[in-house]
Amino acid sequence: MMIRKTRAQLENNSALWIIFSKGSVVVRENESSLPHADVSEMAFLSEYQDDIHELPPLSEAAENDETVFVVDLGGEVVESVGWxxxxxxxxxxxxxxxxxxxxGRAWQYTHFLRTHRFCGQCGAKTELVTWxxxxxxxxxxxxxxxxxxxxIIVAIHDNQRILLAKGTRHRETNMYSTLAGFVESGESLVQATHREVMEEVGVKVKNIQYFDSQPWPFPHSLMVGFIAEYDGGEIQCQENEIDDAQWFDIDDLPIIPPKLSIAGLLIERTISIIREKSSSGS
Ligand SMILES: [Zn+2]
Structure with missing residues (x-):
């Protein structure tokens, strides 16, 4: 639910503002965090009073009880001193x-509203549901x-080794990561994992275990992470998608994603699974 706010409710110094301008977000000059501001400080919002929405809090994120306002300026570029x-x-x-x-959530809502101004069934204008x-x-x-x-995003291991691939998009950075791909209509997460692994690197996997998930707002993905064991086949890279894929010894890894991404966390967890196994001698 996103609620339009009255003037009195907007005059709230502690509110956090997420103002989208094209694909970017408005911040104070020389700052890289969202502004805490009173609406009167942002003269560029004067024509957007009816477009200010409050972002509903996530139920489990109750520790953040700050009011968050979201405004979409669409294609308008802010040219205002200090911003x-x-x-x-x-x-x-x-x-x-x-x-x-x-x-990320504010962006997903904004992207949704930008792309659903008209009904996909009959073409008439749509209206926001308030509740x-x-x-x-x-x-x-x-x-x-x-x-x-x-x-789905999946790390594959086999004894001391982990299978990592370099996508064509990471050609310049030379970064090797876990495999990932969109779930298709009618497919379960496990089926999607088997299919993606086979399509991208040509190997079979087994014992697929859920790891964790992470929303990825570019523009509206939900990454669902798994750890799987190798079950046979030779690596064969998918043309146009995968530049290279290899089995890497966990003590001799290439450049991998940082731990803040689910890919980085998956690799870290897989390495510790391999170490636990080898130390227990199984
Ligand atoms: Zn309609």
Whole structure:
């Protein structure tokens, strides 16, 4: 649910503002965090009074009871002394405490509203539903909800080794990571894992265990992490997607993703599983 606020409610010095301008977020000059501000400080919002929404708190994130306002300036660029913009990605990386739960969520809602102004069924204008995060068409009744696209991400191990691949997008950084891919319609998470691994590197896996999940707001993925054991086959890289894939000894790893990403955490956990196994002699 996103609620429009009255002027009196907006005059709140401690409120946190997430103001989207194209794909970037408005911040104070020389700062890389979201501004705490009173609406009167932001003259560029004067024409957007009706477009200010409050971001509903996540139920389990009750420790953050701060009011968060979200405004979408669309294609408008802010040219106001003291204010500038930061890319969504840079802001997420600099504010990991609230990155996914607040900034990423606000972006997913904003992206949803930008792309659902008209009904997908009959083409009429949609209206925001006030009591849940959805838009509704009053012509035909069709209701749309923000899209979440599940994506599996999997670390594969075999004795002392972990299978890592370098995607074509990481050609320049030379970074090797876990395999990942979108779940297709009608597929379970485990089926998607078997299929993606086979498509990308041509090997079979077994004993697929759930690890953790992470929302990834570019623009609306949910990464679901698994750890799997190798079950046979020779590595064969998928053309156009995978530049190289190899078995790496855990004591001789290439450049891997940082631990803040689920890929980095998956690799860390897999390494500790391998170490536990080898120390117990099994
Ligand atoms: Zn409709």
């Amino acid at each position: 500038t913009t930061l890319s969504l990605r840079a802001l997420l990386m600099a504010n990991q405490d609230i990155g996914f739960s607040i900034i 849940e995060m959805a838009v509704q068409c009053h012509q035909c009744g069709h209701r749309s909800y923000p899209r979440v696209s599940p994506c």
